[in-house]
Amino acid sequence: MAALPPVPESPEPPRRGRRKEARPGELLDAALDLFVEKGFAATRVDEVAARAGVSKGTLFLYFPSKEDLFKAVVRKNIAGRFPEWDLEMETFEGTSSELVQYCFQTWWERVGSTKASGLGKLMLSEANNFPEIAEFYRREVVEPGHRLIRRILQRGMDRGEFRPLDLDHAVYLVLAPLMFLMFSQPSLSLCIPNPDTFSAQEYIRLQAENVLQGLCVRPT
Structure with a gap:
C-alpha cells in the first residue's frame, strides 16, 4: 500500500491575520x-x-x-494585581518581619525593576496637567497600596511583633525607600555617584532591615 503524501505545513499567518x-x-x-x-x-x-x-x-x-488606553496600562501592570497581592498577604505563614522583607523583594521583582515603575514617575510629573488621570491613579494605585501596607503593619501589631504605630504616617516608612528607587530610574547617575556599582537588590535588602529596626518590638 502506497504511503500517503506528507501534509504540507501551514504557512505562518500574515501579521494582520493574527487573532484579534x-x-x-x-x-x-x-x-x-x-x-x-x-x-x-x-x-x-x-x-x-x-x-x-x-x-x-x-x-x-x-x-x-x-485616557482609556493609559488606564488600561495602569490596570494591567499595577492596579489589577492588588487582588493577587492581597491574597498573598492573607495566606503568608511567616512572621510579619519576613512578610515586610518579602514585600520589598517582590515589589522590586514585579514592579520596580520593570518598565511599570516609570508610571509613578510619569504621574508625579504630569498630575497637575491631567487631574482626572491623577485621580484615577490615586484611587486605583495609591490608595490600595496604602491599604495593603497598613494591613501588613496592623498584622505585626496584632501579633505583638511590631510596636504600636501611627499607621497614617508609618506607611511612609515602608514607601519612602521604594519611591526613591522608583523615581531614580532611569536617571540613577543623578542620584548615585557610582551607579555601576550600585545594586538595587542589596539596597532593597538593607532598607527592609532598616525599616524593621524601627518597627519591631524592642527587648526590654
Missing part, C-alpha cells in the same frame, strides 16, 4: 513603552498603534481614547 484577542496585549505593551519614554502628553495614539503593528482604527476598537 492578541492585539490588546500588544497595544498595552507598546503604550507602556511610549508612556514611560515620552510621558502622557507627548504620546500619540498613532505612535502606539504603529509600534504594535496595527492601525489607529484597530486601537480605537479596544480603547476609545488615550
Whole structure:
C-alpha cells in the first residue's frame, strides 16, 4: 500500500491575520513603552498603534481614547494585581518581619525593576496637567497600596511583633525607600555617584532591615 503524501505545513499567518484577542496585549505593551519614554502628553495614539503593528482604527476598537488606553496600562501592570497581592498577604505563614522583607523583594521583582515603575514617575510629573488621570491613579494605585501596607503593619501589631504605630504616617516608612528607587530610574547617575556599582537588590535588602529596626518590638 502506497504511503500517503506528507501534509504540507501551514504557512505562518500574515501579521494582520493574527487573532484579534492578541492585539490588546500588544497595544498595552507598546503604550507602556511610549508612556514611560515620552510621558502622557507627548504620546500619540498613532505612535502606539504603529509600534504594535496595527492601525489607529484597530486601537480605537479596544480603547476609545488615550485616557482609556493609559488606564488600561495602569490596570494591567499595577492596579489589577492588588487582588493577587492581597491574597498573598492573607495566606503568608511567616512572621510579619519576613512578610515586610518579602514585600520589598517582590515589589522590586514585579514592579520596580520593570518598565511599570516609570508610571509613578510619569504621574508625579504630569498630575497637575491631567487631574482626572491623577485621580484615577490615586484611587486605583495609591490608595490600595496604602491599604495593603497598613494591613501588613496592623498584622505585626496584632501579633505583638511590631510596636504600636501611627499607621497614617508609618506607611511612609515602608514607601519612602521604594519611591526613591522608583523615581531614580532611569536617571540613577543623578542620584548615585557610582551607579555601576550600585545594586538595587542589596539596597532593597538593607532598607527592609532598616525599616524593621524601627518597627519591631524592642527587648526590654
